[in-house]
Amino acid sequence: MKRIQFILLLSLLFSALSFSQSSIIRGVILDEANMPIEGVNIKANTGEGTATNSNGFYELKVPSEIEVTLIFTHISHKHVEQKFNLKNGQEIEYNPVLLIDVEQIATVVINTNTRLSIEGVVSIDPSTLRTIKGAQPGVENILKTLPGVNISNELSTQYSVRGGNFDENLVYVNEIEVYRPFLIRSGNQEGLSFVNTDMVHNVDFSAGGFQAKYGDKLSSVLDITYRNPVNFGIRTDLSLLGGSLTAETVSKDGKFSGIAGVRYRDNSLLLNSLETEGNVEPVFADAQTYLTYRFSSKFHLNFLGNISLNKYNFQPENRQTNFGTLEDPIALLVFYDGQEKDQYQTYFGAFKANYFANEDVTLKLVASAYHTTEQEYFDILAQYRLGEVNTNIGDENLGEVEFSEGIGSQLTHARNDLDAFIINAEHRGDYKIDNESTLEWSVKYTHEDIRDRLAEYEVIDSAGFSIRPPRFSEPNSQPYTPFAGPITAFENIRALNFIKINRLQAFAQYSKRTTWNDHEIFYNAGVRTHTWSVSGDGISDGEAQTVVSPRAQFAIKPNWQKDMLFRVAGGLYYQPPFYRELRDSSGTVKPNVKAQQSFHIVLGNEYSFEIWERPFKLVTEAYYKGMSDVNPYTLENVRIRYSADNNAKAYAYGLDLRLNGEFVPGTESWFSFGYLKTEENIDNRGYISRPTDQRLKFGALFQDYVPNMPDLKMYLNLVYNTGVPGGSPSYADPYVYQLRLRDYRRADLGISYQLVNPEKTYTSNWKKSVKELSIGFEIYNMFNNQNSITNTWVRDVYSKAQYAIPNYLTPRVFNVRLSARF
Structure with a gap:
């Protein structure tokens, strides 16, 4: 049994x-x-x-x-x-x-914006980047319409944020920090923005008070995410300024995906419209790729690569600039001889490994290398006449110089070469403690190897006299005693620097989102540390320096009938010196320059509401920055020259407002306003305006379409900035030269017609083979405003006067564009 x-x-x-x-x-x-x-x-x-x-x-x-x-x-x-x-x-x-799911996309957008709002981050729709091109296409063209962001040069992708300069902005692509060339001194010489808008999936921007997970800069963070394709596709864009081609693919098993883009840019259309006539060849090209391979569900490997080749050749011939007043019109006539040849080649590669240890822990390892070789060669002789202009209407010589008040010449020479190699190795991680709190951390090592040769001089002759530098101490008793001193260039800089900088950075931060008495709250607290040392041939090794940067954010969304969000952010922000901040105006490297320090406090409010049954949002932020150990600098076009000395203190405060929403159904537009005041005190001589003190700013991005013809669309990009200080001559005291440039006013208009709309179904065979096709017409600087970026200073021994001649930017320019997606 x-x-x-x-x-x-x-x-x-x-x-x-x-x-x-x-x-x-x-x-x-x-x-x-x-x-x-x-x-x-x-x-x-x-x-x-x-x-x-x-x-x-x-x-x-x-x-x-x-x-x-x-x-x-x-x-x-x-x-x-x-x-x-x-x-x-x-x-x-x-x-x-x-x-x-297109039917649920509104829910996704709302959830994403909620997360970004509590962190004080602005998110920009990538489709807007691809639609609003502008004279200098890229994400920077959209940033200039945001409050607190100032761009007063359509030939440049450089931007300043809340009183900071161009070197104070962080840029990340898929959590990998990217760099820009060093030697560029003019927007004419600039190539393409690093960010390829056709590859972008997400754009986040913070103008201050950002979290500890971002690096050590004083002003802003631009956080870009490139997309991983889900199918095969090709996108192309052609215009009179160049073109781009982007291709993406994914393997059948979904393990491999990749996107690559090539771009070509020729700014001749813009540069030939400037006052300086001549032969100009500005050719810029780059190739980028972002690849992903998923070895398993727990291990992913990404690669980001970029090659950029930029050449700028210029043979100026002549220039006439009219300035002055109606009662006293003055003209500058310049005849040139010589040429300029600049070249910038950059190579960037980065691997990023993601390991999902379990459902709560993610570990990342990032290794990147950046190499740039830059050349700046020019020999240009400029012979000028400064005189009165004929203003008699009807006279055949109207507008010509009739009487010369001064004559002279200027010879500039440069043989500047720079070779920089930067490597990074970083470990990042995050641990989701529970559904409401997260711990993030990172350790990063950076090695910078800079080889720099600086050889340039400037000789100025005015009315037959060679002008000596103001700091020249040789006594001159003419005409009583003959002067036997040597002929000296007005400016002569020669330096050879081989510099190595080692950096060790780390951060840890804790974030939590919870409720308190039915109110949603969010807070983030973190700390960064940065240690660096400078060494090099021919200089005494710098002492190792360390800074600690605590930062915090707090946001509350009250349980009110009105949709309101309040937030506050602040902390200590440091900017340890990069190579350019260590080199003074004579080319000498000072290894013990300290990190500039800034205390941030940002108060923000977001009010979401509906008008015409469509969503709108009003964002208001007030901020204050108190800065110490400031490294003063001068700004010439986009070239920054530091004093390499922490002998100043400064402050910046202001108010930013931005109203965005669907002013036209189905499209996003916004209007922004900003007030800024920033001043510095150098050597305790009193406060003066900083070079980026742009008091008032108004920006607008407006999109519309014809109701009966929705395929016919338009955009209007408006920017108004009050003038910044126009700079000072070489060796001059900035306290004497506080004259401001004229206000910057610009309006760009774009009109496009979609021949093939991806939301429609077509019977034509050729339209079936194309996913999207549009043709457009653009007007840059529609109202033909004369904007200037800086001044050229002309010295006249005879009249004992020094004239500030504005360097005007581009006038009205027309462009056509063709875009397609397959």
Whole structure:
């Protein structure tokens, strides 16, 4: 009897085991940006089910030897179905990519904006970047319409934020810091922005009070995310200023995806419209790629690469600039001889490895290298006449110089070469403690190897006299005693520097989002540390310096009937010196220059409401920066020259407002206003305006379409900035020269017509083969305003006067554009 019971028990166990034969399907579910999606429901037709965790992981046991259909669903994404027929005990990995469901996109946008709002971050729609091109296309063209961001040169991608200079802005692409060339002194010489807008998935921008996870700069953070493709596609853009081609693909199993783009830019259309006539060849080109390979659900490897080749050749011939007043019109006539040849070649590569240890821990390793070789060669002789202009209407010589008040010449020479190699190695990690709090950390090592030759001089002759530098101490008793001193150039700089800088950086920060008395609250607290040392040939090694930067944010969303959000952010922000900040105006490197320090406090409010049953948002921010150990600088076009001395203190305060929403149904537009005051006190001589003291700013980006012809669209990009200080001559005291440039006023208009709209269905065969096709017409500087970026200083020995002649920017220019996507 017991034997029979034992046999029956074994039979039952064998039947149960046979019935429970199963297999395992596991993986990670990602969106189009290669970001994990939490809360995806996975349901099998046999009844089994599960959901993804915060890192997008799932694991599901399903029956084997039969066909099983899995359905992946999420409220904000399109569902995916996949059939499996697995053997007993088989384990496979399946990593689907869910596309955004257009019917649910509003929910996604609201959730994303909520997260960014509490962090004080502005998010820009990538489609806006690709639509609003401008004279200098790129993300910077959109940034200039935001409050607190000032760009007064359409030939440049450099921007200043809340009183800072161009060197005080951080730029990241997929958490990898990127760099710009060093030697560029003019917007004419600038190439393309590093960011390729056709590859962008997400753009986040913070104008101050940013978190500790971002690096050590004083002003702003631009955080770019390149997208991971989900299918094959090609995008191209052609205009009179150049063109671009972008291709993307993904493997059948979804493990490999890649996007690559090439761009070509020729600014001749813009530069030939300037007052200085001559032969100009500004050619800029680059190639970028972003690749991703998913070895498994836990390990992903990314590669970001960029090659940029920029050449600027210029042979100026002549120039006439009219300035002065109606009562006293003056003209500057210049005849040139010589040429300028500049070349910038940059190479950048970075690997980023992501390891998802479990559902709560993500570990990252980033290694990058940046190499730039830059050449700045020119020999230009400029012979000028400064005189009165004929203002007699109807006279055949109207506008010509009739009487010369001064004559002279200027010879400039440069043979500047720079070779910089920068490597980085960084470990980043984050630990999700629970659904409401996260801990993030990083350790980063940087090595900078700079080889720099600076050889330039300037000789000025006015009315037959060679002008000596003001600091020249040789006594001159003419005409009573003959002067036997040597002929000296007005400016002569020669330096050869071989510098190495080692940096060690680290940060840790804690974020938590919770509720308090039915009010949603968010807070973030973190600290950064930065240690660096400078060494080099021919200089005494600098002492190792360390700074500690605590930062914090707090936001509260009250449980009110009105949708309001309040936030405050602040902390200590340091900017350890880069090579350019260590080199003074004579080319001498000072290794013990301290980090500039700034105390930030930012108060913000966001009010979301509806007008005409459409969403709008008003964002208001007030800020104050108190700066110490300031390294004073002069600004010449976009060239920054530091004193390499921490002998100043400064402050900046202001108010920024931005109203954005659907002024026209289905389109986003915004209007922004900013007030800024920033001053510095050098050597305790009293406060004067800093070079970026741009008091008032108004910007607008307006989009519209014809109601009866929605394929006919337009955009209007408006910028108004009050003038900044116009700079001072070389060696001059900035306290004497506080004259401001005229206000910057610019309006760019673009009109486009979509020949093929991706939201429509066509019967024509050629339209079926094209996903999107549009043709456009653009007017840059529509009202033909005369804007200036800086002054040329002309010295006249005869009249003992010194004239500030404005260097005008581009007048009205027309452009046509063709864009297509396949």
